[in-house]
Ligand SMILES: C[S@@+](CC[C@H](N)C(=O)[O-])C[C@H]1O[C@@H](n2cnc3c(N)ncnc32)[C@H](O)[C@@H]1O
């Protein structure tokens with residue numbers, strides 16, 4: 001048990017059971033995946049058990065503050081957006097993330113979850129649109145892909161593969177066939193920001209006639225790598 005759980009646990013166990021460690025809550029334009037372009041509130045949970053070499057969110061690995069889930073809901077509501085994106089860090093590394101996701105759905109939001117693909121997604125509320133990465137070799141974390149997660153994806157979910165090289169692209173192309181990915185849900189191919197020339201990735205997809213959706217991180221075009229955007 002960590003210090004926080006010990007401290008609040010003895011006094012108010014019901015409240016302690018519904019707190020999450022949060023790095024930031026911010027209001028921006030959704031920059032990734034199927035809901036791209038919508039005004040969205042982002043809830044970024046602290047902590048991640050992976051270390052993708054190109055991770056753009058290393059500041060979420062440590063720190064953060066404990067917030068009651070009902071306070072998170074109130075902060076989300078303040079922005080008046082229909083869309084909420086729960087991300088991290090790795091949001092599913094905190095078990096109580098499942099409660100936050102359910103409560104956001106109950107409140108009527110369009111909820112998406114950005115997750116690494118390394119943690120079990122089977123208990124995620126089916127109303128949530130899961131955006132699940134498969135980590136390609138150059139991330140350094142492809143050994144963490146939990147392939148059984150593929151069987152828990154619904155038609156509205158998405159598989160995202162972030163590519164740092166031609167080698168990653170060829171790996172991703174092989175996974176499409178090996179795991180029948182495009183028959184399961186939408187598959188997104190995205191270049192690692194600054195590593196693969198976006199136009200090159202677009203040309204590869206066209207040359208191979210792949211049924212995947214090319215994506216660029218829209219928020220980086222708008223705001224570069226600014227935090228809280
Ligand atoms: C920061 S992660 C947080 C959620 C979860 N840990 C995951 O990896 O999906 C959110 C998304 O950003 C992507 N991402 C992180 N760094 C990136 C980069 N340098 N270029 C492109 N996408 C990146 C991840 O692959 C993931 O799809």
Ligand SMILES: Nc1nc2[nH]cc(C(=O)O)c2c(=O)[nH]1
Pocket residue numbers: 028029030031032042057085087088114219229
């Ligand atoms: N604007 C914006 N859109 C995003 N979509 C997914 C993000 C993430 O970090 O998971 C993200 C982000 O950090 N900013």
Ligand code: SF4
Pocket residue numbers: 048049050051052055056057058088089090116
């Ligand atoms: S799993 Fe997500 S948050 Fe964790 S290191 Fe990889 S990209 Fe970053």
Ligand SMILES: [Mg+2]
Pocket residue numbers: 056057
């Ligand atoms: Mg991001």
